Each structure stands twice: as C-alpha cells, then as structure tokens.
Amino acid sequence: MSHTAHIPSHRKPRRSVSKLAVRAGVAGGVLSTLAMAGTASASPSPEPVAETTLEMPVLELDLSADVATAVTTAAENTRAAAVEGELNVQEEHARTGAAAEAKQAKEDAQQKADAEKKAKEEQARKAEAERANRSSARSSLANASASDDDSFSPGKSSGGNSDEGGSTSSPATGSAAAIVDFARAQVGKAYVSGATGSSAYDCSGLVQAAYRQVGITLDRVSQAQSTAGTSVSLSNLQPGDILYWGAKGSAYHVAIYVGGGKFVGAQNPSTGVVERSLSYDMPTGAVRVL
Numbered sequence: 001m002s003h004t005a006h007i008p009s010h011r012k013p014r015r016s017v018s019k020l021a022v023r024a025g026v027a028g029g030v031l032s033t034l035a036m037a038g039t040a041s042a043s044p045s046p047e048p049v050a051e052t053t054l055e056m057p058v059l060e061l062d063l064s065a066d067v068a069t070a071v072t073t074a075a076e077n078t079r080a081a082a083v084e085g086e087l088n089v090q091e092e093h094a095r096t097g098a099a100a101e102a103k104q105a106k107e108d109a110q111q112k113a114d115a116e117k118k119a120k121e122e123q124a125r126k127a128e129a130e131r132a133n134r135s136s137a138r139s140s141l142a143n144a145s146a147s148d149d150d151s152f153s154p155g156k157s158s159g160g161n162s163d164e165g166g167s168t169s170s171p172a173t174g175s176a177a178a179i180v181d182f183a184r185a186q187v188g189k190a191y192v193s194g195a196t197g198s199s200a201y202d203c204s205g206l207v208q209a210a211y212r213q214v215g216i217t218l219d220r221v222s223q224a225q226s227t228a229g230t231s232v233s234l235s236n237l238q239p240g241d242i243l244y245w246g247a248k249g250s251a252y253h254v255a256i257y258v259g260g261g262k263f264v265g266a267q268n269p270s271t272g273v274v275e276r277s278l279s280y281d282m283p284t285g286a287v288r289v290l
Contacts, residue, residue, distance in 0.1 A: 172259055175214040175290050176240035182213045183256045183264040189273045191266045196220075201266040201273060207242060207254050216289060226251035229289035234278075240290050243283040257286065 172180045186209075189200055196205035204222040211218050218225055226244035237243075239259040244251035255265025258275065263283070266273045 172239035178213050179210045179240045179256060180258045182210045183258060184275065186273045187264060187275050191269050191272045203254050203266045206266045206273060207256055210256055222251045222254040223249060225254050229287040232286050232288045234286055237286055241286045241288050243286050245284050248285055
C-alpha cells in the first residue's frame with residue numbers, strides 16, 4: 001500500500017468537545033510521525049504494507065464529580081436563602097403582632113379607665129341627689145309635723161312634759177323604761193356594721209337588742225323596723241318609740257326615742273352609740289311598738 005494510502009481509524013464516538021480537541025492533537029502528532037517515517041523509507045519497489053488499524057488514545061475526563069459538587073452547593077445555597085427568608089418573614093410577623101397587641105392593650109386600659117371614671121361620676125351624682133332628697137324630706141316633715149296637731153304649741157304640754165322639738169311625752173315607765181335604760185347604757189360603744197352587741201352595734205342591731213330586753217322580737221334590718229307597730233306623729237312621741245330616717249319601709253337608719261326631745265342611736269363608725277337631740281338630725285317618722 002502506498003504511504004499515502006488512507007489509514008483507517010477505529011476511534012470511539014466523540015463524548016465531548018474537550019475530548020475531541022485532545023484527540024485531534026494526538027492524531028495530528030501521530031500522522032506527522034508516520035509521514036516522516038514513510039518518506040525516509042521510500043524505495044523503487046516498495047513492499048506491500050500491511051494494513052494496520054491504529055487505536056487513537058482516548059483521554060478520559062470525568063466531570064461528574066465537579067458537576068455534582070456544584071449542584072449540591074447551589075442546592076445548599078438555595079435552602080439557606082429560603083431559611084433566611086422564612087426567618088425574616090417570621091420576625092416581621094412577630095414585630096407586627098407585638099405592636100398590635102400593645103395597641104389593643106392600651107385601648108382596653110383606656111376604656112376601663114373611662115368606665116371607672118364614668119361610674120364614679122354617676123355614684124357621686126346619685127349621692128348628691130340622695131342628700132338633696134333627704135334634706136327636702138326633712139324640711140317637708142318638719143312642716144307637716146308643725147301642722148299635725150292644731151292644738152299643739154311649743155312650750156306647752158297636755159298632761160305631760162314638753163320635749164325639745166315640740167313633742168310631748170310622759171316619763172318612761174314599765175317596758176318603755178327598760179328599753180330606754182338599756183339604750184342609754186350602750187352610749188359610748190362602737191358602731192360596727194352588722195353588729196348586734198354587746199360591745200358594738202349598728203343602728204338596727206341596737207334597736208333590736210333594746211326591745212329584746214322586754215321580750216319583743218323585731219326584724220333585724222332598719223327597713224322592716226320602720227314598719228313595725230303603729231305610725232305616730234313626731235309631735236306625739238313617747239319614750240321607747242322607734243325613730244326612722246328615710247321612707248317608711250325603706251328606711252336607711254333607726255334609733256330609739258328616750259324622751260326629753262332626745263334619741264339614742266348607733267350613728268356611724270366615727271361617733272359610735274350616742275345620745276342626741278332631735279334637732280341634731282331630725283328623723284323622717286316614728287312607729288310605736290309598745
């Protein structure tokens with residue numbers, strides 16, 4: 001075969017551009033070498049050259065490890081970015097939620113303060129109205145008492161003693177005397193709400209205890225005591241009568257009339273049980289149980 005004859009090649013299929021370039025370089029070198037060898041050995045009667053199959057060297061370049069590493073790194077970076085984004089979102093939600101809770105708490109506190117202020121104002125208004133009603137009721141009662149008995153005149157009596165405040169009464173005797181004596185013996189003791197003796201009383205507790213001395217059982221509260229027995233005029237009081245303040249049946253205070261225009265009652269925590277004249281705090285009405 002001529003030295004210029006085609007030399008078949010049994011190369012493997014191309015795998016990549018990089019491998020093709022390497023193989024081309026190697027093939028070029030081999031062909032150059034063969035050409036130079038053929039020229040040097042040329043003769044007039046060339047001998048047949050056996051057909052030779054040349055296996056071109058293949059340079060194996062495995063890029064799979066590098067690609068896998070690059071993919072893994074990209075995936076890790078993506079996950080890290082996703083985690084960071086989620087944390088940022090959660091942080092923003094937390095800040096927003098805290099601000100909303102703080103605003104709501106402030107609004108609730110303001111509403112509570114406004115409600116308390118309104119309640120106090122309403123309570124003060126009711127207390128003022130009640131004081132005004134009491135004052136009006138006492139004035140009306142004083143005028144009514146003056147006209148209850150047309151034959152009555154201050155300083156005069158009808159078979160009895162003239163009391164301060166215009167009422168007339170006879171000296172206490174029997175059960176009335178026992179009630180009066182007991183009531184006066186409690187003067188100076190403490191006022192305690194709900195107390196019925198023997199070291200402290202409230203107003204209805206004192207009246208109940210005094211009547212218990214003569215075997216009479218009264219209801220415990222002032223409202224019921226103001227409806228006991230028979231109503232009597234303040235101008236016709238007798239020792240032992242029950243005095244009340246406020247409307248009959250809903251009285252807020254009671255005491256015992258002891259004669260001489262005076263009464264004994266458990267007034268309040270500041271004064272305790274005291275003896276006072278009717279002019280100190282004119283009662284609304286009176287009832288007689290004896």
